[in-house]
Amino acid sequence: MSIHEVARRAKVSIATVSRTINGVSTVTPQLSRRVWRVIEELGYYPNTQARSLVSGRSRIFGLIVSEITNPFFPEIIQGFEDIAVQNNYEILTTSTVHDPKRIALSVRRMIERRVEGVAIVTFGMEEALFDDLKTRKIPLVFIDVGPPLPRISNIRIDYQHGIREAVQHLAALCHERIAFISGPLILKSAMARQRAFIESMEEIGLAVDPNHLIEGDHTMEGGIKALKKILQFPKRPTAVICSNDMTAIGVMRQSYEEGVHIPRDLSLIGFDDIRLAQFMIPPLTSVKMSQTEIARMAFNALLSEVQRDIPSPDGTEYVLRTSLALRDSTAMAPAGARKKVAILKKSAD
Amino acid sequence: MSIHEVARRAKVSIATVSRTINGVSTVTPQLSRRVWRVIEELGYYPNTQARSLVSGRSRIFGLIVSEITNPFFPEIIQGFEDIAVQNNYEILTTSTVHDPKRIALSVRRMIERRVEGVAIVTFGMEEALFDDLKTRKIPLVFIDVGPPLPRISNIRIDYQHGIREAVQHLAALCHERIAFISGPLILKSAMARQRAFIESMEEIGLAVDPNHLIEGDHTMEGGIKALKKILQFPKRPTAVICSNDMTAIGVMRQSYEEGVHIPRDLSLIGFDDIRLAQFMIPPLTSVKMSQTEIARMAFNALLSEVQRDIPSPDGTEYVLRTSLALRDSTAMAPAGARKKVAILKKSAD
């Protein structure tokens, strides 16, 4: 079951077996065939541990996500795995469930397994937790929040683009009182989304009522709570933009409870555009941030860093566009709430 | 950065360092302290590859799921990971996306990484694909479909219990024409669920119209298609039970399109009870099959097999109960459709 057994049966040295497996050209076709025959016959699979021990390359990438049970992440994991297998990489996934201890532990596990790089898709958790990886000079890729350091790449998300589309879409439907349910504001990415919202509003001269900026937590429960709050305002917003789709789903859920009809009484826009969004009732308009694209960029960032001979001095920047995916959760603002008549034509569905 | 460096600085042999790390009791407290100090100071983490190479134990379990983007599976993965970290095991997850080639590849990858066991949570894909694992005597645990072989455990799901509850619940609400949307019938588990449905119906004297057994595919799209079909029947069913929640969500989606109100016009019950079920509109009644419990059982099955000195002769059987989780997607059958008056009291929510 080891290379020695193969060597013995093929009557060659273990070096020749190794060379055969790795396709080193100096081995005679005749011997190569003999070796391969034995390998097949024995069903021999090389021991990766031994391989990477001597070669110094584990062919493993780590992938840290914040919550695998949040439907946003499985798509990323799937995408990452797809590219990984194509490139003969293994992937070690850990879900932090927002627990610093868990993060620290998973960082440690990854170092012990000698991963060649780690993709950190947590949208801005405590950065210090990854110091161990940095000092060990392991290539990293962050979403949004990575510091400009050697070997550290970043996927910058262009939140502004998609959120501006969302705001302008609502404005075109005569909405003026638009609320924004953010994620936890300790997260840099949540902050960035909120800022993009505010800027987009101001850009077209719409006032942002500070009361209409509600801090959620990127969960359905958070969306439920936020909507309850919103419905208590004397002058209700006529539209809500959420910092992620799970929040929006919570909002839908609670709207149903409270008899608020979407989109008649309230227009709703999510963020992320998870697959589920299109199966909501009604199908949820959402700002698309392609999970597959994130996975692809993250993997390529790591791979190219690993293949470099000298590390990139200040990391590499990747940029991901976001854009609005129009569905059925938005409609004209209720007549009573309209003032302006700056109606643009709603783009065809 | 290796054990040698630690040994050098602590002025002991590498054997002592190894013993210290592994808590072997023969090492003097004084030396132990000295070694630990150096370890901390250096930030030394042992190399798992080298460790498992010599010890012959990789401390890795494989986990094969059929589709990580199906919300049913992330919960299992999370549960599995939770227990794994507690037990110092690493977990290699692969999502087969129903592709035999992918399965074969992931089996191979797992063997190369020398996993100590594999949990196969695919609900009955081509069993032959796992032969490689069997011949290598790697402990396996299946859901439902495992053959009785040494080192192969099984988690048998008691579909009957939960599905009978579902059927009787509907019967109590005076439903008689109950449809069942199954999964792909090549899957043994899908078959088993359908059989449980038929038996539960017959048990209480309700006829199963063969037309009302519709083969779905365990996806939302499948649910959508299935409902379209159902609505065309001259004598519409008044209730539908689905073989999984994703199908039920598809049904809800299409009901909305077609103006069929749930539960007024149609009662709906799902299966799996994924977390999302309670956030549906209306909250979906579903047969609960605890994902966490599956994960726990699967992990324990592998762990106990690994710790055994002689392999279990015919594997071990675990049994998981299912039971109905009552929510709001079921109601009394429309008056026109009632005949019997065998109304039991609907248990409080």
Added chain:
DNA sequence: GTCATTCAAGAAAACGTTTTCTCGGATTTT
């Protein structure tokens, strides 16, 4: 025909651990 060159393939070293073997000093036994 001899000598230098090339090249295929074997021998051996190396990777970073755990574990067995060995040794020398301390403790116990008689």
Added chain:
DNA sequence: AAAATCCGAGAAAACGTTTTCTTGAATGAC
């Protein structure tokens, strides 16, 4: 007090590979 036992810790072997070094045969040059 000598012999036997115990025990802590170092030396060395082993795990299964890749890779460097070495060797010997074949090829080519003159």
